[in-house]
Structure formats: C-alpha cells, structure tokens
Amino acid sequence: MSEHDPSDPISLHRRRLLQGMAVLPFTGLPGLSFGAAPPTAKVNTTGLAVTDTTVTVGQLHSATGTMAISETGSIQAEQLAIDQINAMGGVLGRQIKVIKEDGASDWPTFAEKARKLLVNDKVGTVFGCWTSASRKAVLPVFEKENGMLYYPTFYEGLEQSKNVIYTGQEATQQIIWGLDWANQTKKAKTFFLIGSDYIWPRTSNKIARKHIEQHLKGLVVGEEYYPLGHTNFNSLINKIKLRKPDCIYAVVVGGSNVSFYKQLKAAGITSAKQFLLTISVTEDELLGIGGENADGFYACMKYFQSLNNPNNAAFVKAFKAKYGPKAVIGDVTQAAYLGPWLWKAACEKAGSFDIDKIAAASPGIELKTAPEGYVKIHPNHHLWSKARIGQIQKDGQFKVVAESPSLIEPDPFPKGYQ
Amino acid sequence: MSMTDLYNITLMQGFAGLSLFSVLLLMGLGLAIIFGQMGVINMAHGEFMAIGAYTVYLSSVLAERFVPGFVQAYFPFAILLAFMVAFAVGWLAEWALIRHLYKRPLDTLLATWGLSLGMQQVFRSTFGPKEVSPTLPDWLMGSWSPSEGLDIPINGLFVMALTLLVTGLVMLALYRSSWGLKVRATVANRPMANATGINTRRTDRVTFAIGCGIAGIAGAAFTTIGSTGPTSGSLYIVDAFLVVTFGGAASLLGTVASAFGIAQTQSITEFFLDGSMARVLTLLTVVVILMIRPQGLFAARIRK
Numbered sequence: 137m138s139e140h141d142p143s144d145p146i147s148l149h150r151r152r153l154l155q156g157m158a159v160l161p162f163t164g165l166p167g168l169s170f171g172a173a174p175p176t177a178k179v180n181t182t183g184l185a186v187t188d189t190t191v192t193v194g195q196l197h198s199a200t201g202t203m204a205i206s207e208t209g210s211i212q213a214e215q216l217a218i219d220q221i222n223a224m225g226g227v228l229g230r231q232i233k234v235i236k237e238d239g240a241s242d243w244p245t246f247a248e249k250a251r252k253l254l255v256n257d258k259v260g261t262v263f264g265c266w267t268s269a270s271r272k273a274v275l276p277v278f279e280k281e282n283g284m285l286y287y288p289t290f291y292e293g294l295e296q297s298k299n300v301i302y303t304g305q306e307a308t309q310q311i312i313w314g315l316d317w318a319n320q321t322k323k324a325k326t327f328f329l330i331g332s333d334y335i336w337p338r339t340s341n342k343i344a345r346k347h348i349e350q351h352l353k354g355l356v357v358g359e360e361y362y363p364l365g366h367t368n369f370n371s372l373i374n375k376i377k378l379r380k381p382d383c384i385y386a387v388v389v390g391g392s393n394v395s396f397y398k399q400l401k402a403a404g405i406t407s408a409k410q411f412l413l414t415i416s417v418t419e420d421e422l423l424g425i426g427g428e429n430a431d432g433f434y435a436c437m438k439y440f441q442s443l444n445n446p447n448n449a450a451f452v453k454a455f456k457a458k459y460g461p462k463a464v465i466g467d468v469t470q471a472a473y474l475g476p477w478l479w480k481a482a483c484e485k486a487g488s489f490d491i492d493k494i495a496a497a498s499p500g501i502e503l504k505t506a507p508e509g510y511v512k513i514h515p516n517h518h519l520w521s522k523a524r525i526g527q528i529q530k531d532g533q534f535k536v537v538a539e540s541p542s543l544i545e546p547d548p549f550p551k552g553y554q
Numbered sequence: 555m556s557m558t559d560l561y562n563i564t565l566m567q568g569f570a571g572l573s574l575f576s577v578l579l580l581m582g583l584g585l586a587i588i589f590g591q592m593g594v595i596n597m598a599h600g601e602f603m604a605i606g607a608y609t610v611y612l613s614s615v616l617a618e619r620f621v622p623g624f625v626q627a628y629f630p631f632a633i634l635l636a637f638m639v640a641f642a643v644g645w646l647a648e649w650a651l652i653r654h655l656y657k658r659p660l661d662t663l664l665a666t667w668g669l670s671l672g673m674q675q676v677f678r679s680t681f682g683p684k685e686v687s688p689t690l691p692d693w694l695m696g697s698w699s700p701s702e703g704l705d706i707p708i709n710g711l712f713v714m715a716l717t718l719l720v721t722g723l724v725m726l727a728l729y730r731s732s733w734g735l736k737v738r739a740t741v742a743n744r745p746m747a748n749a750t751g752i753n754t755r756r757t758d759r760v761t762f763a764i765g766c767g768i769a770g771i772a773g774a775a776f777t778t779i780g781s782t783g784p785t786s787g788s789l790y791i792v793d794a795f796l797v798v799t800f801g802g803a804a805s806l807l808g809t810v811a812s813a814f815g816i817a818q819t820q821s822i823t824e825f826f827l828d829g830s831m832a833r834v835l836t837l838l839t840v841v842v843i844l845m846i847r848p849q850g851l852f853a854a855r856i857r858k
Contacts, residue, residue, distance in 0.1 A: 200678070205685055208683055362828075367776075367780045368570075368820075370567075370821065372824070374567045374825060391789070394685065395780040398778070398779055399779060402697055403566075403705050403707050423685075423686075424686065
C-alpha cells in the first residue's frame with residue numbers, strides 16, 4: 137500500500153499515508169502503527185475503552201444552539217482526520233471509534249457530557265469545545281477524571297493544564313506579531329480597539345494596548361466594547377471618524393461582525409481610505425459578512441484556506457471531497473484537524489493510550505503534515521506556530537500577504553502584558 | 555479637528571439616531587398591533603422577522619441562479635414576498651394555535667414561545683446553523699456623500715423610507731379602513747362588536763397575520779444591516795418588547811414616541827460612553843420611567 141500512483145482515484149488516502157509516515161521517524165517508534173498491534177494490556181493500563189482492534193474517543197462540540205454556527209467546521213475537520221487515520225491503519229494498530237456528544241451551546245451541558253465521556257465511556261481522548269466558557273466548564277472535569285482534551289480555538293491564554301493540548305493560538309501569538317507588522321508595513325501609530333464584550337476580546341485588547349503603548353510607542357485613541365449580538369454600530373463609526381485612527385483593531389465576534397462590516401462600508405469606511413486589522417474574522421465569518429463588504433481589510437491568523445503548500449492542498453481537497461465544493465475552512469477548523477493527528481503521534485511516541493504517558497510524551501511532538509505547515513508542541517501544551525496576515529478578497533477568501541519568519545513561541549502567561 | 559468635521563459628525567450622529575429609531579419602530583410595529591390590539595404576547599415575533607429575512611435570502615439565491623439580470627432589482631419584490639410569506643404563516647399559526655387561547659393571555663406567551671423554538675429548529679434544519687446574508691443590489695450598499703467628509707449610509711436611508719411607508723400605511727389602515735374600524739371595535743368591546751355583526755374571529759385572524767407580515771417586512775429590511783441565523787429572532791425580540799411596553803401597549807403613537815426616545819438615548823450615550831454602558835443607561839432610564847408610569851408613555855383611553 138505504499139506505492140504512490142497519482143492517477144489512482146484513492147491516491148488521496150495514499151498521499152495521507154505517506155505524509156503520516158513522515159511523522160514516524162520523529163516519534164521514535166517507527167513502524168509500530170503498521171506492524172502487529174501491541175497487546176491491549178500493555179498499551180492500556182488504566183482501563184480506557186481500548187480493545188484489541190479499536191480505541192474509542194469522544195467528540196464534544198455544540199451541534200445545536202447559537203455556537204453550532206462556529207463549531208460545525210471543527211466537528212467536520214476532526215471527523216475527516218479520524219477517517220484518514222483509520223484508513224491508514226488507525227492508532228497503535230487500532231481503529232478509532234467516535235462517540236459524539238452535543239454540548240448544545242450550554243456550558244453546564246458541556247461539563248455533564250465531558251463527565252459522561254470520561255467516566256461512563258472511558259474514552260481515550262476528547263476532541264472538543266470551542267468557546268472559552270465551554271473549556272472553562274469542562275476543565276475541572278478533565279483534571280479530576282484525568283482525561284485528555286484537544287482544544288482547537290485561538291483563545292485568550294492565561295491557562296495551562298496537563299490535561300489539555302491547545303491546538304489554536306494563544307493571544308500573544310496572534311496579536312503581537314500582527315501589531316508589529318501593522319506598525320512596520322502600514323506605519324500605524326494610532327489604534328482604535330473594538331471588541332465584543334466578553335473575556336476573549338477584552339484580554340486580547342489588553343495585550344494589544346500594552347504592546348502598542350510600551351513597545352510600538354503608539355497611541356490607543358479608543359477602546360470600546362459592545363454586547364454580543366449588537367447590530368447597530370453607527371455611533372461607533374462616527375467616533376472612529378472623529379478620532380481618525382491609523383488602524384482599526386477589531387475583535388468583534390459572531391453575528392455582530394456582519395452588521396459591523398456592512399455598516400462600515402455603508403458609512404464610507406472602505407479599505408481604500410482606512411486600514412483595518414482583525415483577529416476575529418476567518419473564512420467562516422466571511423460567509424456571513426460577504427467578501428464584498430470587507431474586501432481589502434486584513435486579518436491576523438495562523439491559517440488561511442488559500443495557503444499555498446502541498447499539505448494544505450491535500451487537506452482542502454479532502455475536505456471539499458467530503459463536505460462539498462462550497463465548504464470553507466477557517467483557522468479553527470484547521471486547528472481542529474490537527475487534534476487527532478497530534479494525539480496519534482503522542483500515543484505512538486508513548487507506545488500507550490494512558491493519559492499520563494500521552495501528556496508526558498506530547499511536548500516536542502512535531503507535525504510536518506499540518507496544513508498550516510509545521511507545528512510542534514511546547515512543554516506548556518500549546519503549539520509553536522507561525523502567524524500570518526491575510527487580506528480579504530471579494531470572493532470570501534484571503535490573500536496571504538505576510539508570514540512571520542519563524543515559529544512563534546506560545547506564551548500563555550505573558551510577563552508585562554497583564 | 556476643524557469645524558466642518560465637527561459639523562459633519564454631528565449630522566451623521568443625528569442620522570445614526572434616526573436610523574436606529576426607524577429600526578426599532580419597524581421592529582416594534584408588528585408586535586404593537588398584535589400585543590396592543592389583541593393582547594396576545596407573541597414571543598415568536600422575532601422568528602416571523604427571521605422568516606422575512608430568510609425569504610429575502612432565498613429570493614437572492616434564486617435570482618442569482620436563474621435570472622442574474624434581475625439581481626439589481628429583486629429586492630423590493632423580495633420585501634413584498636417576505637410580507638406575504640410571514641402573513642401566511644401568521645394566518646396558519648392563529649388558526650392552529652392562538653385562537654384557542656384568547657381567553658388565557660398568559661398561555662399565549664408559552665404557546666408562542668414554543669412556536670418560536672420550533673421555528674428556530676425549522677430554520678436550522680432548512681438553512682443550516684450558519685448565518686447567511688443575501689446578495690444585496692449595489693445601489694443599496696455604500697454611502698451618499700453630499701459633501702466631503704459627510705457620508706450618509708444608503709441602507710439606513712432605505713430602512714428609514716420603508717419604516718415611514720409601513721407606519722403610514724398601518725396608521726391609515728387602522729384609522730381609515732373598515733378593517734381598522736373592526737379592529738378598534740373589537741379591542742374596545744368584544745361582545746358589543748360581536749353583537750353589531752362584526753366577525754371578531756375573522757378580525758383577530760387578519761390582525762394577527764398582518765402583525766406577522768409586518769414583522770416579515772422588518773426582517774427583510776434588516777438583511778441590509780445585519781445577517782440572518784436560526785436564532786437571530788431572539789436578538790430582536792427584547793428590543794421589540796421594550797419599544798412596545800415603553801410606548802404603552804394599546805397605542806401606535808406611543809410605539810413611535812418610545813422608539814424615538816429609546817433610539818436617541820441609546821445613540822447619544824453610545825457616542826459619549828461605550829456600547830455596553832449605553833445599553834445599561836438606556837435600560838435603566840426605561841425602567842425608571844416605567845416605575846413612575848406603569849402604563850407606558852401613551853395609555854389608551856378606554857373606559858373600564
């Protein structure tokens with residue numbers, strides 16, 4: 137099965153297989169996943185749901201409720217990764233079985249379902265959560281029951297746990313390099329910070345303000361928060377016109393985004409006249425906003441669907457083959473896709489499904505097959521990854537215009553930024 | 555900062571207030587008719603707005619696919635269609651649900667809330683959980699700038715004009731048409747209206763459906779300023795109820811005045827403070843005024 141024939145219709149799986157093999161030399165256990173499966177008693181000493189042929193994992197996202205809008209992409213990406221891993225032989229010779237639970241956009245439900253997955257189902261790991269609120273709700277459960285969670289969303293940082301691998305960027309990774317870029321390339325000196333009113337935008341803007349004032353010697357001319365779901369930004373837009381910032385720094389989330397960009401355009405603030413940098417708009421949000429309402433503005437993320445590399449080409453192709461040609465892939469969707477691959481690599485490095493061994497084996501694990509390029513797990517359980525600037529295009533995609541020269545170290549507890 | 559700049563921003567801020575006023579009025583109008591004239595607490599009001607918005611979205615998708623030349627012109631027709639669809643669904647809901655509950659006004663609250671949850675799930679299953687936006691004609695987007703530095707949003711102007719039109723028509727219908735006469739007679743004294751030969755059941759059904767239809771228009775108009783998702787309706791409902799209760803339940807004039815008051819308070823405080831603070835202050839003001847005047851700004855003068 138290792139011959140590579142590009143004309144073969146199932147060559148996609150084979151390419152994945154080859155890429156998967158590329159990971160093996162770094163795991164220290166070459167060939168384990170293809171040989172005879174190691175005995176269950178050896179790889180599972182803590183009573184997880186592992187048999188001689190299968191290993192059961194959990195998936196915990198909101199399939200219903202307000203957050204379903206955002207979490208659907210993550211559910212799809214994790215399922216795709218699991219299918220691909222199964223097609224190339226599974227993990228430690230075992231096929232992955234998934235138990236899907238619905239957190240229903242309700243944080244206590246998340247905690248309850250997490251307990252069910254860990255205590256009743258004894259799953260090997262969980263891929264899930266999206267909002268910080270849901271992660272905070274399940275964290276005590278994962279720590280008490282000693283489970284493992286792969287969390288995909290870029291978030292505010294200020295957290296680190298033995299029981300969580302954070303596959304998205306923490307705040308400093310997303311913010312600092314982006315602001316430096318705005319300062320150097322766009323000569324931005326004055327900034328207007330805007331956010332939805334909850335923990336992530338507020339923490340992000342706090343870091344941004346410190347960086348602007350202390351390191352860029354710039355000026356924050358406004359910092360404003362609006363309730364989630366707010367749809368009327370005309371007064372804010374007038375304030376922006378009054379203060380004339382070099383850069384609008386936007387951390388607006390959800391449906392508010394659509395109103396914000398439509399009204400900016402309607403008020404004559406377009407990319408021709410104004411530089412805007414956001415850390416909260418991905419391809420998913422652009423579906424709602426419409427590329428034509430925001431074209432020319434910039435976003436700072438670690439991943440864009442338009443990234444030009446062979447890993448990403450294969451990923452986008454497989455994703456569209458499974459979920460239809462119109463499917464779009466945002467930053468978090470890609471981060472969710474990394475989860476199962478990182479878990480597989482950790483199991484193979486540890487030679488075990490035991491949570492403690494996986495947690496200990498995770499730091500240093502590399503993924504050369506990541507669609508975003510190359511990632512590595514830091515001892516603080518976050519990922520080393522690059523930051524990129526994309527410019528919004530009319531068709532709802534991004535054009536990548538800049539990329540950090542090297543991987544950025546995750547720093548969930550940044551000194552001098554709190 | 556020059557004087558012209560200040561002058562322009564004052565003008566634009568004034569317009570922002572007026573534009574919020576028309577949004578709130580359009581939101582509250584359908585509810586005012588149903589709640590004010592019939593005493594039915596329609597918790598599914600927001601979902602009827604979402605029906606309007608989804609109708610526009612569907613029309614835009616269909617127009618793009620089958621008659622691309624029509625994309626610049628479909629919008630007014632889509633609004634009419636939104637009214638008709640919401641009207642029809644409202645008619646159906648009244649027939650199936652509401653008419654059995656007229657004697658139990660608090661139960662209408664539960665029943666319509668259930669209806670709203672059901673409708674949200676229908677939207678989710680039909681259109682998917684993601685938020686959608688229709689492709690808007692180019693003439694609706696962008697701004698009108700009569701002078702340098704002065705930008706008036708065209709979508710705001712459009713919503714304003716539509717609100718004026720709809721409010722005018724509703725006033726006209728309520729105070730000048732035979733339907734309006736029947737509605738007012740039914741509100742004032744149902745048994746007596748019945749006795750004079752007015753079919754109050756039919757009047758109720760038409761009134762409810764018209765209220766829903768206007769909600770549909772509101773939803774259609776809001777596609778120009780926001781997006782539509784399965785739960786969008788629940789965002790609107792609070793504001794709609796705020797406007798109607800603050801204005802005084804049985805008075806259309808009260809709804810207009812209350813929408814104006816709330817919009818101005820909100821947009822002025824928003825300019826000088828921050829969005830969340832403005833919201834707090836607006837709500838506090840409304841609460842204090844309602845404590846002093848529980849019947850709302852304008853109370854209907856009905857002999858009890």
